[in-house]
Amino acid sequence: MQLNKSMIALVVLGLLAPLALYPVFLMKVLCFALFACAFNLLLGFVGLLSFGHAVFLGTGGYITGYLMSTTGLTPEISILAGTLCAAALGAVYGKLAVKREGIYFAMVTLALAQLMFFVYLQAPFTGGEDGLQGVPRGELFGFIDLSDNMNMYYFVFAIFLFGFWLVNRTIHSPFGQILKAIRENEPRAISLGYNVNDYKWAAFVISAALAGMAGSTKTLVFQLASLNDVHWHMSGEVVLMTLLGGMGTIFGPIVGAASVVGIQNYLSGGELGNYIHIIMGLIFVVCVLAFRNGIVGEFHKLLKKNF
Amino acid sequence: MKSMKKSLLTTAMMTAIAASGANAAGLSDDKVKIGVLADMGGVYADICGKGCVEAVKMAVEDFGGTVLGKPIEVVSADDQNKPDVGSAKAREWVESQQVDAVTGLVSSAVTGAVTKVLTDAKKIALISTSASHAFTTKACSPYNAHWTYNVVALANGTVKPMVQAGKKKWFFITADYAFGHALEKVASGVIANNGGEVVGKVRAPLGTTDFSSYVLQAQSSGADVVALANAGSDFVNSLKTAAEFGLTEMVDVAGLLVFTPNAKALDPTIAGGMKLTTGFYWDYDEETRKWSQRFMERTGGAIPAMGQAGAYSATMHYLNAVKAVGTDESDAVMKQMKATQPNDFFARNATLRADGRMVHDMYQVRIKNADERKGENDIFALEKVIKGEEAFGAMLAQCNFK
Numbered sequence: 001m002q003l004n005k006s007m008i009a010l011v012v013l014g015l016l017a018p019l020a021l022y023p024v025f026l027m028k029v030l031c032f033a034l035f036a037c038a039f040n041l042l043l044g045f046v047g048l049l050s051f052g053h054a055v056f057l058g059t060g061g062y063i064t065g066y067l068m069s070t071t072g073l074t075p076e077i078s079i080l081a082g083t084l085c086a087a088a089l090g091a092v093y094g095k096l097a098v099k100r101e102g103i104y105f106a107m108v109t110l111a112l113a114q115l116m117f118f119v120y121l122q123a124p125f126t127g128g129e130d131g132l133q134g135v136p137r138g139e140l141f142g143f144i145d146l147s148d149n150m151n152m153y154y155f156v157f158a159i160f161l162f163g164f165w166l167v168n169r170t171i172h173s174p175f176g177q178i179l180k181a182i183r184e185n186e187p188r189a190i191s192l193g194y195n196v197n198d199y200k201w202a203a204f205v206i207s208a209a210l211a212g213m214a215g216s217t218k219t220l221v222f223q224l225a226s227l228n229d230v231h232w233h234m235s236g237e238v239v240l241m242t243l244l245g246g247m248g249t250i251f252g253p254i255v256g257a258a259s260v261v262g263i264q265n266y267l268s269g270g271e272l273g274n275y276i277h278i279i280m281g282l283i284f285v286v287c288v289l290a291f292r293n294g295i296v297g298e299f300h301k302l303l304k305k306n307f
Numbered sequence: 308m309k310s311m312k313k314s315l316l317t318t319a320m321m322t323a324i325a326a327s328g329a330n331a332a333g334l335s336d337d338k339v340k341i342g343v344l345a346d347m348g349g350v351y352a353d354i355c356g357k358g359c360v361e362a363v364k365m366a367v368e369d370f371g372g373t374v375l376g377k378p379i380e381v382v383s384a385d386d387q388n389k390p391d392v393g394s395a396k397a398r399e400w401v402e403s404q405q406v407d408a409v410t411g412l413v414s415s416a417v418t419g420a421v422t423k424v425l426t427d428a429k430k431i432a433l434i435s436t437s438a439s440h441a442f443t444t445k446a447c448s449p450y451n452a453h454w455t456y457n458v459v460a461l462a463n464g465t466v467k468p469m470v471q472a473g474k475k476k477w478f479f480i481t482a483d484y485a486f487g488h489a490l491e492k493v494a495s496g497v498i499a500n501n502g503g504e505v506v507g508k509v510r511a512p513l514g515t516t517d518f519s520s521y522v523l524q525a526q527s528s529g530a531d532v533v534a535l536a537n538a539g540s541d542f543v544n545s546l547k548t549a550a551e552f553g554l555t556e557m558v559d560v561a562g563l564l565v566f567t568p569n570a571k572a573l574d575p576t577i578a579g580g581m582k583l584t585t586g587f588y589w590d591y592d593e594e595t596r597k598w599s600q601r602f603m604e605r606t607g608g609a610i611p612a613m614g615q616a617g618a619y620s621a622t623m624h625y626l627n628a629v630k631a632v633g634t635d636e637s638d639a640v641m642k643q644m645k646a647t648q649p650n651d652f653f654a655r656n657a658t659l660r661a662d663g664r665m666v667h668d669m670y671q672v673r674i675k676n677a678d679e680r681k682g683e684n685d686i687f688a689l690e691k692v693i694k695g696e697e698a699f700g701a702m703l704a705q706c707n708f709k
Binding site: 022024121129130133134224228268274 | 389394402512
């Protein structure tokens with residue numbers, strides 16, 4: 001019930017936000033929020049720390065960007081294609097990665113992601129350091145002009161809501177219960193007869209697909225797919241977003257993404273622009289030391305204590 | 308009485324409409340706002356960065372701080388040499404912060420992405436430090452004005468005389484992105500046209516710190532000249548490595564794009580004697596010295612790089628055009644900018660061509676050896692003034708925006 005109320009609040013907030021704030025900034029927040037939600041599904045609910053998630057964001061972005069630039073496909077099909085490619089890559093990487101646990105899992109995902117980074121750096125279709133520039137936004141379903149920021153915003157918001165709903169649905173399904181069981185006590189889940197690796201793999205693929213969808217959408221918003229999105233910095237950033245907002249909470253990744261993107265946006269224009277990495281690092285340290293449950297997690301704790 | 312009120316109201320409305328009409332022809336949002344987008348803390352921070360911001364502010368102050376009775380604002384941002392960061396910032400500026408023109412623009416990859424955003428929004432790009440010639444050729448736009456220099460001028464100014472002097476075999480160490488690729492391609496063309504050949508090339512990512520493997524490949528290539536098609540601290544690092552490996556003693560090393568702050572940072576025993584092409588040198592004559600003196604007072608003693616002087620010159624020309632046509636509407640301003648000749652301490656024998664290329668005198672200079680230098684800022688010796696038409700080549704027909 002509580003969740004439903006918050007959901008309605010989220011939708012209303014999302015619908016009204018572009019009236020007050022710059023739509024492109026909001027779209028950036030939504031794309032990263034979706035990315036962080038996808039990541040949170042893995043870290044917060046299965047307990048798997050993937051340190052190469054940017055590769056799925058970037059893959060979705062490059063595929064969508066390439067299709068939009070070279071073929072006459074409509075945006076929704078291009079996004080679907082980007083998402084599917086990210087899912088396919090996730091299926092392969094996931095199969096290899098879930099065989100290991102803990103730090104080894106993180107390292108395997110990082111190594112595989114770096115592998116892909118160099119492919120994208122060298123492959124001619126990505127434009128290397130320049131990125132894919134001037135990607136057209138196109139027309140949704142062939143008749144809604146997305147070059148208008150408002151149209152684009154509501155399209156992005158719809159995609160975000162779909163992704164968010166899917167993550168929620170997954171978490172609250174029997175499948176999600178088993179994922180949580182694996183997180184809490186893997187040997188016990190095995191002893192109950194669950195094939196743990198298959199469950200982990202399925203969660204990994206869903207997460208990769210949603211990350212790809214976020215990347216595809218981001219490429220359309222900024223009309224650019226760049227190496228930045230596949231770089232391991234980006235993999236680190238999504239960890240920060242998830243932890244800051246609250247790992248394993250429903251709304252945490254959204255709050256985290258909004259905070260991180262907001263801070264970056266605010267700092268990049270000012271005198272402190274050069275110290276952006278130092279400031280983000282400090283925030284990370286403070287978050288881990290002082291409020292380990294993240295913003296939303298601490299908020300929940302406060303509610304429980306006082307009411 | 309009622310009709311009187313009505314007629315008063317009508318008059319008031321008419322006046323309001325007339326006033327808003329006058330506004331539309333005048334300045335949008337009652338101000339002219341110029342954005343300076345540059346790398347503020349990375350490999351290119353010295354050659355534009357905060358110096359470009361200061362140069363633009365200087366131009367605004369010299370212009371009087373206002374145009375057509377309205378204020379001129381300057382905003383700046385760090386693009387981190389990343390196309391996505393730069394284009395997102397430019398988009399925000401033109402869509403939500405009423406920026407009328409963007410200058411600075413360093414990395415060609417960033418400039419490529421930013422000029423697309425600006426062209427879509429019909430806003431002017433005053434490119435001061437980018438090298439790629441794409442912005443006035445294959446990616447040309449009626450809203451691009453490319454100041455200072457480009458890769459064609461560098462190749463014609465530096466590479467051509469060397470090939471003609473008998474240095475036939477070339478090897479490239481190239482920065483692996485838009486600028487490096489463009490420079491390498493144009494220079495290779497010049498080499499082939501003058502009877503030389505390219506015996507090999509390697510591409511190093513932007514911001515490489517260890518150039519040893521690239522230098523070793525150059526060493527074993529059997530070339531007469533090793534060309535460094537990179538810039539900023541990449542150039543400094545690669546040249547230092549080349550000197551450490553003894554490459555500078557075996558063959559000629561040609562720096563294709565050298566900015567004064569980088570030349571200053573290098574030991575004269577490594578860089579002395581190297582010939583290169585530049586669009587500006589602070590110690591050229593009385594006028595450049597006077598401007599540079601003022602610039603140095605404001606920036607704490609750093610001598611201006613060509614892009615910084617170019618940013619001043621481009622901003623000044625832009626503001627003059629806004630004043631002359633009485634509006635900041637981009638098409639009218641651009642037409643005026645192309646119709647008048649830029650003329651200041653930086654722009655000598657200059658015209659802004661219909662394709663947006665600012666054609667002006669370029670200078671072939673030599674880095675002075677230690678014993679020739681009279682002070683720490685005495686870096687270049689002028690060898691030759693290259694005429695603009697000779698340096699920048701012809702205009703493409705499809706980029707003729709009249």
